[in-house]
Amino acid sequence: MGKHKKKRKSPWSIFFRPIKAILFVFLGIMVLGCLAGGVVFLKYQNEIMACKEKADSIMSKTVKTDFSQPTDTRIYDSAGGLIGTINSGHYEYVPISGISKNLQNAYIAQEDRRFYKHHGIDYKGLMRAGVVYIKNKGAITQGGSTITQQVIKNTYLTQEKTFQRKLTEFFAAPRMEEKYSKSDILEFYCNTNFFANRCYGVSEASRYYFDKEAKDLTVWEAATLAGISNNPSKYDPVAHPETSKKKRDQVIDNMALCKFITEEEKDNAKAQPLTVAKIYEPGTKENYLTSYAIHCAAMELMKNDGFAFQYVFHNQASYDSYKEQYQELYQAKSDMIRNGGFEIHTSLETNIQNTLQGTIDERLKGFKDLQENGKFALQGAAVCIDNQTGYVVAIVGGRGTDDEYNRGFLSRRQPGSTIKPLIDYAPAFETGYYYPSRLVNDHLFDKGPKNSGGSYYGNVSVREALNRSLNTVAWQVLGDIGVNTGIGYLGKMHFAGLSYLDNGNSSMSIGGFTEGARVVDMAKGYSVLANKGMYSNNTCIVSLQSQYDGEIYNGNQADERIFTEDTAYMITDVLKGTLEKPYGTGYGLGLGIPAAGKTGTTNSNKDTWFCGYTKHYTTAVWVGYDTPKAMPGVYGKTYSGRIWHDFMAEINNGLPVQDWDMPATVSLWNVDSRGEKTDAATGNKDLFSSVAESAARSDGSKWKEEEERKKLESQVQKDLEASQQARQSVEQAAASLQSLIGELAALSHRDSSTEEKISTAYGLLDQLAGTEFYEGLKSQLDGAADHASSLPKQEDSAGKPQEIGPGVTKPRETTAPVFPGDFDPDEDVDSGIGPGGPDSTVEAVGPGME
Structure with missing residues (x-):
C-alpha cells in the first residue's frame, strides 16, 4: 500500500490562517452583538425611545444660561452703594478666556483625553465601561463619560449611575457638540462643577482655596481643583488633605503623560505642599433695608406673574383662599431672590436711614428693659417717603440695627386715631356732604365710643373735631358714609391688614382693626394726602435685574387717584391745625414750615403713633411693645410725635419752604353759626369744594335729604337764636328791675320822680x-x-346837692333798710352764661392726649 504524499502548505496559507480565525471570531461577535443588540432593543424599546425623546427635548431647549449657577443677590441704595449681599455661594460665571489653561488641560488629561477628537461620545471609553458593566452584572461602577456628557449630567440630569441616565447622555451628547463648540463645552464644564465647601464653579473655588482668580491657577492648583470635582466629598483638601494630595499628584502625572507639561514641571508641581487659603466671604446679615427690599422685589415678581392682589374681602372663604394663594407664591418668589441671581437697586437713602434710626434710638434710650430674647422691650418703627417720587427712602424696623425683625412692614398694630383722616374724613369730604366747617354734635352715645378725657363739646365743626381727635364725631361720620365705604378707600391704598371681620365694624372709625395696620401702609396713606390725592405704586425698587432675564421691573406703573385734589387739600389744611391749634393733639410739634399730621393712641396707650408730612416728605412713626401692653404716660404726641418732629426737622432743613397750592375748585366762604356758606360777612371763613358739591348734587335723593337737614337745622338755629334773644330780654328786664328796686329801697324821701x-x-x-x-x-x-x-315828700329843689366849693358837691348820706328777700347787687343773675354755664368748657384732653 502506497503512502499518500502530504500537500505542502504555502507560506501565505500559514499567514492568513490566524487572520481568518480572527475574522470569523469578529464576525461571530458582530453577529452575536447584533442579535444581542436586537434582543436588547426589542426588550427595552420603550425605555430607549423615552431616553432619546428626553435627550431631544433637552437639547432643543438648551441655552447658554443653563450652564451657570445663580450669583449672590446684591442690594444697592439710591447712590449705588452696596447695602446687602444674600449669599448663594458667591457664584460667578467665568468665560473660557478667564480660566487658566492649566485647569483646562488638567480636566482633559484626567477626564477626557480624546475630548478634541470625539463628537460627544468616546466609543473606546464606552466599550471599556461596557466590559466593566458586564463584569459587575449590570451595576454601573465606572464612567466612560466624556466631558460633554458630564456637562449634560451636571446641568440637566441626576447624579445617579443608572442605565437610563447614561443612555440619555448618549443621545444628547452629539446634539450638544453640534450646537456648541469645544471651547463652549469646556467653559460650561468648569462653571458647573462643584468643588466642596459651598464652592460652585471655578471662580469661587479659586478664591476660596487659593485666593486668586481662575485665570491665574498654577499647575498644582489646577490639578487640585480637577481632583476635587472628581469626588468633592472624598478629595476635599480641607477635610481630607492627604487623599486630596494623592489625587492632585495623579492628575499631575496624567498631565505629563498627555504632554501638557514637561517632566520637570511635573516634578516641580508635585513637590509643592498642598496648602489652601480658605477665603470665605459670608453674606451680609439681613437688615431693615435689605429685608424690605427683598419683600418689595418678591412683590414685583408676583406682579410679573400676573398675580391679582386683593385687599378687601367679602367673606371668610375669599379671605382664606386669597391668603393661601398669596403666601404660596410670595414664599416662592422670596426664596428665589434669596437663592441668588438678582441685583436690586433701591430708592433707600443711607443718610436718611441713619438719621431716622438715630432719632428713634435717641428718643427711646431711656427705656432699657429687655425681652427674654435680648431685644429691647419697648420698640419703635418708622417709614419715610419722598413725596416727589412716591418712593420709600427709609424704613426702620426697631431699635438698633442688630434686630432682623422689621416692624416697619412685618408688624400690624392698631393705628388708633391716625386712621381717622384716611377712613373717616377724607372719604366723607368726597361725598360733598361733609366739609371742614360742618357741625356734628359731639355727645356720648349708648354703646358708642367715648372721647379720651371724657369731655364732650356739643355742636362742633369737623375741623375742630379732627384737631381734638373726638371719637364720637369720627364714629358718626363713618356711620353716615358707610363703614364699608371707608374700608374700600383703605383697600384702594393697598392696606394689607384688612380682614373680612372688619366689614361693617364701626370701631374701624377710631382704628379698631381686627389685625391692625402696618407702618409702611400708614406712611403710604398719608402720602396720598400730601400728593393731591394720588397713590404711588412705587415701593423702594428702582431697578430689578435678573442674571438670566435682564431687567424685569416695570418702573412705569401709573399712580392711582384715591381722593380728589380738593379733598386732599382740605384735609391737609385741617391737619395743619393738629400742630398749630392750642387744642390740637399735636400742638407744639410744628416745624416752622407748612406741615400737617395726626396723633394716635389706642386703649390703655398700648400703641402710639404720629403720622405727618411736609411738601417734601411723609413719615409715619409707631412706638409700643412687641407684645402689646399699657404704657402709662406715653401718647401719640410724646415719643412718636417727638421722633417725628426731630427727624422731619432734620431732613427738611435747608429744603425750599413750600406750601400746598389751593386748587381752583376750592374757595373760602363766610360761614354762619351753623357752619354753612353765607353771603353775610360773619368774619368766620372756611373751605368749600365745588367738585365735592357737584358730586353731592349728582345724588338727587341724598342731596334733597341734605337740603332738608340744613333747613331743619336752620329753623332750629333760628328758634334757638329767638329763644336766646328772648332770654336776653328777660335777663335785661330783670337786671333793670333789680336796679330800680335798689334805688327805691335806698330813698329817704320821695319826690315827683318816685311814682314814675x-x-x-x-x-x-x-x-x-x-x-x-x-x-x-x-x-x-x-x-x-x-x-x-x-x-315824706320833699320838693325837688330841696334835693339839689350842696356845694362845697367851686365845681365840687357833697353827696347825700343815705341809709337804706334791708328788706327780706333782698340779694346782693354784686351777684350775677344765674343766666347760665359764665362760670358753670353751658358755654363754659373744661379742656380735659390736654395736648397729646386723645
Whole structure:
C-alpha cells in the first residue's frame, strides 16, 4: 500500500490562517452583538425611545444660561452703594478666556483625553465601561463619560449611575457638540462643577482655596481643583488633605503623560505642599433695608406673574383662599431672590436711614428693659417717603440695627386715631356732604365710643373735631358714609391688614382693626394726602435685574387717584391745625414750615403713633411693645410725635419752604353759626369744594335729604337764636328791675320822680310774668314801693346837692333798710352764661392726649 504524499502548505496559507480565525471570531461577535443588540432593543424599546425623546427635548431647549449657577443677590441704595449681599455661594460665571489653561488641560488629561477628537461620545471609553458593566452584572461602577456628557449630567440630569441616565447622555451628547463648540463645552464644564465647601464653579473655588482668580491657577492648583470635582466629598483638601494630595499628584502625572507639561514641571508641581487659603466671604446679615427690599422685589415678581392682589374681602372663604394663594407664591418668589441671581437697586437713602434710626434710638434710650430674647422691650418703627417720587427712602424696623425683625412692614398694630383722616374724613369730604366747617354734635352715645378725657363739646365743626381727635364725631361720620365705604378707600391704598371681620365694624372709625395696620401702609396713606390725592405704586425698587432675564421691573406703573385734589387739600389744611391749634393733639410739634399730621393712641396707650408730612416728605412713626401692653404716660404726641418732629426737622432743613397750592375748585366762604356758606360777612371763613358739591348734587335723593337737614337745622338755629334773644330780654328786664328796686329801697324821701320809677318798675315786672324771676322780684318790688310811698315828700329843689366849693358837691348820706328777700347787687343773675354755664368748657384732653 502506497503512502499518500502530504500537500505542502504555502507560506501565505500559514499567514492568513490566524487572520481568518480572527475574522470569523469578529464576525461571530458582530453577529452575536447584533442579535444581542436586537434582543436588547426589542426588550427595552420603550425605555430607549423615552431616553432619546428626553435627550431631544433637552437639547432643543438648551441655552447658554443653563450652564451657570445663580450669583449672590446684591442690594444697592439710591447712590449705588452696596447695602446687602444674600449669599448663594458667591457664584460667578467665568468665560473660557478667564480660566487658566492649566485647569483646562488638567480636566482633559484626567477626564477626557480624546475630548478634541470625539463628537460627544468616546466609543473606546464606552466599550471599556461596557466590559466593566458586564463584569459587575449590570451595576454601573465606572464612567466612560466624556466631558460633554458630564456637562449634560451636571446641568440637566441626576447624579445617579443608572442605565437610563447614561443612555440619555448618549443621545444628547452629539446634539450638544453640534450646537456648541469645544471651547463652549469646556467653559460650561468648569462653571458647573462643584468643588466642596459651598464652592460652585471655578471662580469661587479659586478664591476660596487659593485666593486668586481662575485665570491665574498654577499647575498644582489646577490639578487640585480637577481632583476635587472628581469626588468633592472624598478629595476635599480641607477635610481630607492627604487623599486630596494623592489625587492632585495623579492628575499631575496624567498631565505629563498627555504632554501638557514637561517632566520637570511635573516634578516641580508635585513637590509643592498642598496648602489652601480658605477665603470665605459670608453674606451680609439681613437688615431693615435689605429685608424690605427683598419683600418689595418678591412683590414685583408676583406682579410679573400676573398675580391679582386683593385687599378687601367679602367673606371668610375669599379671605382664606386669597391668603393661601398669596403666601404660596410670595414664599416662592422670596426664596428665589434669596437663592441668588438678582441685583436690586433701591430708592433707600443711607443718610436718611441713619438719621431716622438715630432719632428713634435717641428718643427711646431711656427705656432699657429687655425681652427674654435680648431685644429691647419697648420698640419703635418708622417709614419715610419722598413725596416727589412716591418712593420709600427709609424704613426702620426697631431699635438698633442688630434686630432682623422689621416692624416697619412685618408688624400690624392698631393705628388708633391716625386712621381717622384716611377712613373717616377724607372719604366723607368726597361725598360733598361733609366739609371742614360742618357741625356734628359731639355727645356720648349708648354703646358708642367715648372721647379720651371724657369731655364732650356739643355742636362742633369737623375741623375742630379732627384737631381734638373726638371719637364720637369720627364714629358718626363713618356711620353716615358707610363703614364699608371707608374700608374700600383703605383697600384702594393697598392696606394689607384688612380682614373680612372688619366689614361693617364701626370701631374701624377710631382704628379698631381686627389685625391692625402696618407702618409702611400708614406712611403710604398719608402720602396720598400730601400728593393731591394720588397713590404711588412705587415701593423702594428702582431697578430689578435678573442674571438670566435682564431687567424685569416695570418702573412705569401709573399712580392711582384715591381722593380728589380738593379733598386732599382740605384735609391737609385741617391737619395743619393738629400742630398749630392750642387744642390740637399735636400742638407744639410744628416745624416752622407748612406741615400737617395726626396723633394716635389706642386703649390703655398700648400703641402710639404720629403720622405727618411736609411738601417734601411723609413719615409715619409707631412706638409700643412687641407684645402689646399699657404704657402709662406715653401718647401719640410724646415719643412718636417727638421722633417725628426731630427727624422731619432734620431732613427738611435747608429744603425750599413750600406750601400746598389751593386748587381752583376750592374757595373760602363766610360761614354762619351753623357752619354753612353765607353771603353775610360773619368774619368766620372756611373751605368749600365745588367738585365735592357737584358730586353731592349728582345724588338727587341724598342731596334733597341734605337740603332738608340744613333747613331743619336752620329753623332750629333760628328758634334757638329767638329763644336766646328772648332770654336776653328777660335777663335785661330783670337786671333793670333789680336796679330800680335798689334805688327805691335806698330813698329817704320821695319826690315827683318816685311814682314814675315805681310805675316803670311794675312795667318791667309785667315783662317777667311767667319767668323764674317774677315771684322773687315781685316781693322785693312790693316792699320797695311801699317803702318809697311812705316817705315824706320833699320838693325837688330841696334835693339839689350842696356845694362845697367851686365845681365840687357833697353827696347825700343815705341809709337804706334791708328788706327780706333782698340779694346782693354784686351777684350775677344765674343766666347760665359764665362760670358753670353751658358755654363754659373744661379742656380735659390736654395736648397729646386723645
